[in-house]
Amino acid sequence: MSDLRDPAPYDALLLLSFGGPEGPDDVVPFLANVTRGRGIPEERLKEVGKHYFLFGGVSPINAQNRALLEALREDFADHGLELPVYWGNRNWAPYLTDTLREMVTDGHRRIAVLATSAYASYSGCRQYRENLAESLSALEAEGLPVPRVDKLRHYFNHPGFIRPMVDGVLASLADLPEDVRAGAHLAFTTHSIPTASADTSGPAETHGDGGSYVAEHLDVARLITDAVREETGIDHPWQLVYQSRSGAPHIPWLEPDICDHLEALHGDGVPAVVMAPIGFVSDHMEVLYDLDTEATAKAAEIGLPVRRSATVGADPRFAAAVRELLLERAAAEQGRPVTPCALGTLGASHDLCPVGCCPARALKPAAAGADSPF
Numbered sequence: 078m079s080d081l082r083d084p085a086p087y088d089a090l091l092l093l094s095f096g097g098p099e100g101p102d103d104v105v106p107f108l109a110n111v112t113r114g115r116g117i118p119e120e121r122l123k124e125v126g127k128h129y130f131l132f133g134g135v136s137p138i139n140a141q142n143r144a145l146l147e148a149l150r151e152d153f154a155d156h157g158l159e160l161p162v163y164w165g166n167r168n169w170a171p172y173l174t175d176t177l178r179e180m181v182t183d184g185h186r187r188i189a190v191l192a193t194s195a196y197a198s199y200s201g202c203r204q205y206r207e208n209l210a211e212s213l214s215a216l217e218a219e220g221l222p223v224p225r226v227d228k229l230r231h232y233f234n235h236p237g238f239i240r241p242m243v244d245g246v247l248a249s250l251a252d253l254p255e256d257v258r259a260g261a262h263l264a265f266t267t268h269s270i271p272t273a274s275a276d277t278s279g280p281a282e283t284h285g286d287g288g289s290y291v292a293e294h295l296d297v298a299r300l301i302t303d304a305v306r307e308e309t310g311i312d313h314p315w316q317l318v319y320q321s322r323s324g325a326p327h328i329p330w331l332e333p334d335i336c337d338h339l340e341a342l343h344g345d346g347v348p349a350v351v352m353a354p355i356g357f358v359s360d361h362m363e364v365l366y367d368l369d370t371e372a373t374a375k376a377a378e379i380g381l382p383v384r385r386s387a388t389v390g391a392d393p394r395f396a397a398a399v400r401e402l403l404l405e406r407a408a409a410e411q412g413r414p415v416t417p418c419a420l421g422t423l424g425a426s427h428d429l430c431p432v433g434c435c436p437a438r439a440l441k442p443a444a445a446g447a448d449s450p451f
């Protein structure tokens with residue numbers, strides 16, 4: 078019998094995230110890193126900078142990742158899985174290249190990567206793969222060994238991601254005044270992206286209206302609504318809506334925006350809304366500002382009771398899911414039969430992004446996919 082705890086061929090796990098500022102002096106250089114060559118209007122950057130300054134220049138994302146690192150190490154230790162866990166970011170310290178350099182210096186050559194983005198899309202998948210390729214090239218240029226990096230599959234439909242969100246929505250419903258609770262709508266929110274990116278998200282066969290990005294979020298919304306109904310006996314009406322739009326106004330992005338949605342629901346006489354940020358793995362500035370500040374103020378202004386449900390963050394069930402994803406992939410790499418764990422109608426996502434998955438505007442090398450140069 079094979080050992081179910083055997084992580085071979087992997088010798089380390091890399092938690093790969095976005096990164097965020099940790100004080101006022103970090104904000105402008107962080108935004109410069111994020112928007113390098115991305116054509117985001119100056120006005121939008123000033124606006125987003127203000128969001129960060131409102132919170133002392135501190136994004137919650139790094140603290141969330143530190144907590145997740147702890148949760149992963151604890152879960153691995155509790156399950157006899159001896160695998161070191163490292164952390165690196167695309168846009169702020171600890172920077173991905175520095176972490177990968179440390180990993181190869183520590184002797185690691187076959188690295189599993191968990192990105193803190195659960196869904197397909199250029200911004201949520203290929204852009205992380207491009208950053209991995211850039212960092213591997215940097216190591217190569219320094220004459221260091223280039224490790225093999227494998228990105229773990231999208232986990233939007235993994236029970237360890239879904240169940241904490243179900244609990245979050247149930248807690249938010251319970252927190253609403255009793256007289257409006259039963260009639261509450263669920264507004265599932267995610268990051269708006271250009272419709273052109275959504276339509277080409279995921280493998281070529283899913284390209285079309287909304288692509289994998291929208292289909293995956295709809296599956297998650299249905300799974301959560303179904304689980305909530307099982308618990309409460311109430312079929313809460315729901316809709317997938319968007320937040321945090323940027324880019325030039327003439328370029329179409331996914332709509333409707335959460336604030337417009339709240340107004341429309343209020344106009345229709347809906348008594349209350351739970352906003353569930355399913356597009357975000359943990360609390361980010363988008364959750365603190367766009368939902369907890371802006372959308373909550375809009376709701377107060379129109380007299381609509383709202384609650385924002387918790388993100389998954391460092392929930393121990395999510396840490397366990399990461400272990401399962403890693404061991405599942407290890408087994409597949411060893412050629413052992415595995416049944417990947419997934420809820421919903423879409424099934425488990427691919428291990429290796431095929432050529433043409435979430436294409437970029439300009440072709441750049443991307444690691445950990447069928448088109449990887451490494």
Ligand SMILES: CC1=C(CCC(=O)O)c2cc3nc(cc4[nH]c(cc5[nH]c(cc1n2)c(C)c5CCC(=O)O)c(CCC(=O)O)c4C)C(CCC(=O)O)=C3C
Nearest residue numbers: 095097111115125136138193194200201268270323361362
């Ligand atoms: C799909 C998606 C995710 C989810 C997947 C994932 O988690 O990766 C995500 C996450 C995040 N986005 C973040 C921050 C920003 N994103 C920006 C810009 C953009 N995001 C986009 C999409 C996404 N973004 C897009 C299409 C743009 C436009 C231009 C471009 O294509 O680049 C900008 C520039 C200003 C602005 O336009 O808002 C900022 C500052 C932070 C950190 C937050 C914190 O500090 O807590 C996080 C986790």
Ligand SMILES: [Fe+2]
Nearest residue numbers: 200268321363
């Ligand atoms: Fe973003």
